[in-house]
Amino acid sequence: MTTAPIRLGIVGLGAMGRQLLARALDHPDFTVTHAVDLAPEIVAALGAEHPDISFSTLIADVIGAGDVDAVYIATPPATHAALAVPAFEAGQAVFCEKPLAVSDDDAAAMLEAAVASARAAAVNFSLSDRQSTRYVEQAIADGRVGDVLGVEIRLAFPVWPRRFQAGATWVGERPQGGFVREVFSHFAYLTDRLVGPLHAIHTELEHRSEVSETAAYGLLKAGEIPVQLSGIVGAAGPETYEWILRGTRQSFKLTAWRDLFVADGNDWQPVELTGELGSEATRLTLFAQAIRGDHSPDLAGFAAAERVRQVVEAFHR
Numbered sequence: 001m002t003t004a005p006i007r008l009g010i011v012g013l014g015a016m017g018r019q020l021l022a023r024a025l026d027h028p029d030f031t032v033t034h035a036v037d038l039a040p041e042i043v044a045a046l047g048a049e050h051p052d053i054s055f056s057t058l059i060a061d062v063i064g065a066g067d068v069d070a071v072y073i074a075t076p077p078a079t080h081a082a083l084a085v086p087a088f089e090a091g092q093a094v095f096c097e098k099p100l101a102v103s104d105d106d107a108a109a110m111l112e113a114a115v116a117s118a119r120a121a122a123v124n125f126s127l128s129d130r131q132s133t134r135y136v137e138q139a140i141a142d143g144r145v146g147d148v149l150g151v152e153i154r155l156a157f158p159v160w161p162r163r164f165q166a167g168a169t170w171v172g173e174r175p176q177g178g179f180v181r182e183v184f185s186h187f188a189y190l191t192d193r194l195v196g197p198l199h200a201i202h203t204e205l206e207h208r209s210e211v212s213e214t215a216a217y218g219l220l221k222a223g224e225i226p227v228q229l230s231g232i233v234g235a236a237g238p239e240t241y242e243w244i245l246r247g248t249r250q251s252f253k254l255t256a257w258r259d260l261f262v263a264d265g266n267d268w269q270p271v272e273l274t275g276e277l278g279s280e281a282t283r284l285t286l287f288a289q290a291i292r293g294d295h296s297p298d299l300a301g302f303a304a305a306e307r308v309r310q311v312v313e314a315f316h317r
Contacts, residue, residue, distance in 0.1 A: 005031040006288055009062030009092075011083055012074035013037035013046060014168050016097055016124075020072055023280040025050070029288035030070075034062045059083070064090040070120070070291060073097060076168075078176045081106035088117035093291045095122045095284075099185050099312055100305040102176050107306055114302050120290035122283075123305035125189045129286060129298035130278035132260040135271060136245065136252050137194055139262075146249030148195055148225050153187045155179060155231035156240035160212065171212075178212030179231055180205070180315045187229075187243050188308045189300060190254075194245070196222035197307050200314035216315060 008030045010017055017037070024030050034054045037043055047055035054061065062068055063086050070093040073083050077099050084094045094114070100123055101107040114121035127133050139145050160179055161171040171177040192198055198220045206215040218229035243254040253261040253268055258277060261268040276282050278298075286299035295301075 003029075003292070005029060006093075006291055007031055007033045007067060007069045009033060009065060009068035009071045010035040010074065011037075011059065011062050011071060012097075013039075013042050014074060015164050017072070017074035018046075020074065020124075020280050020284075021046075024072075024284060027281060027284050029285060034065060034068055036062050063087050064092070068092060070095065070287070076170045076176050077181065078102050078106070081109050084110050084121075085113040088113040088119055088121070091117065091119065093120035093287070095120075095124060095287050096305075098123050098125055098189075098300075098305060098308070099181050100302065100309045102181075102313070104313075107309055111302050111306060120287060120295075121302045122287050122290060123300045123302065124280070124283060125186055125300040125305070125308075126257065126278075127186050127190045128193075128278075128300045129276075129282050129296075130258065131273040131275055132254050132258060132271075133190060133193070133278070134298070135260060135273060136254075139250060139252070140194060140247075144250050145245070145247035145252070147247065149246045149248060150225060151191050151195060151222070151227040151246070152242075152244040153184065153191075153227070153229045153231075154240060154242040154244075155183055155187075155216075155229075156235045156237065157231075157233045158235060158237065158239065160214075160233040162239070174207075174210070174212050178205075179233065180213060180216050181312055183241070184216070184229060184231065185308050185312050187241075188311050189304065190243060191222060191227055192304060192307055192311075195225055195227070198222050198227060198311045200311060203315040205315050213315075218315060220311065 024032050043055045071087045073096045080101050087094050165171045201219045203218045205213040208214045214233045216231040220227040245252045251263045260271040262271050286296045
């Protein structure tokens with residue numbers, strides 16, 4: 001028996017919206033039927049490239065539309081609740097960009113609507129289905145790591161926003177942007193999943209101007225396990241994304257989102273990973289499975305995203 005493709009609508013056609021659109025176009029589980037953005041020039045350009053998809057500037061063409069089964073929300077985080085809540089109320093499944101929301105009220109409304117609808121509700125954390133995540137998770141479960149002693153997260157950016165986000169001015173503004181929300185949230189999710197829910201002990205942001213943070217320092221804990229964040233903007237050198245888990249038997253280091261190293265002595269050694277790396281395409285597959293009733297732990301749900309949001313917003317309070 002052939003399963004009919006899920007009719008997908010996309011809201012927001014910035015960097016992430018266009019990236020997911022490209023992955024969804026030839027995905028066997030989905031048919032992209034509608035896509036909306038508030039910028040007419042983006043709608044016109046993409047509409048010319050993809051005449052089989054209905055592009056518009058009207059949110060109602062996706063949210064609550066009767067011919068859309070699921071929506072992908074790739075808009076600034078302060079708008080997520082206003083889009084996700086009516087989508088759930090209309091019976092649509094929701095795949096949302098992170099962070100889940102900025103305000104406590106918005107997040108609570110999203111969780112309540114998701115539970116009431118019983119539709120699939122997922123958040124696009126890029127490390128949720130990575131080979132490296134699953135490998136370290138299994139190493140912890142097998143006892144190869146031993147006791148987890150701590151986690152270190154190090155981030156550095158020559159410029160912020162990063163060049164691929166230059167058109168999204170909100171990413172560099174205080175109300176809903178900054179690298180703590182945009183980048184640290186991924187590693188907070190990874191730590192929450194592998195070590196345990198986080199709570200903030202001390203958090204600090206520095207600002208050199210009216211824009212988003214230029215440095216962040218944090219001491220968090222997962223239970224009694226210390227988790228340290230150090231992040232900076234304006235540093236000479238390459239962008240740095242580093243997550244280190246220290247164990248009594250083995251330690252692991254993840255760099256550049258995908259490169260995993262292990263140490264059980266004095267030196268880091270690369271870990272050879274096999275199988276699917278993990279991408280928007282594989283997360284779309286997991287989202288389709290969730291819509292059909294098969295929920296994978298490798299797809300982040302709203303509850304995990306809310307735990308991460310609370311930790312992230314602790315820096316902004």
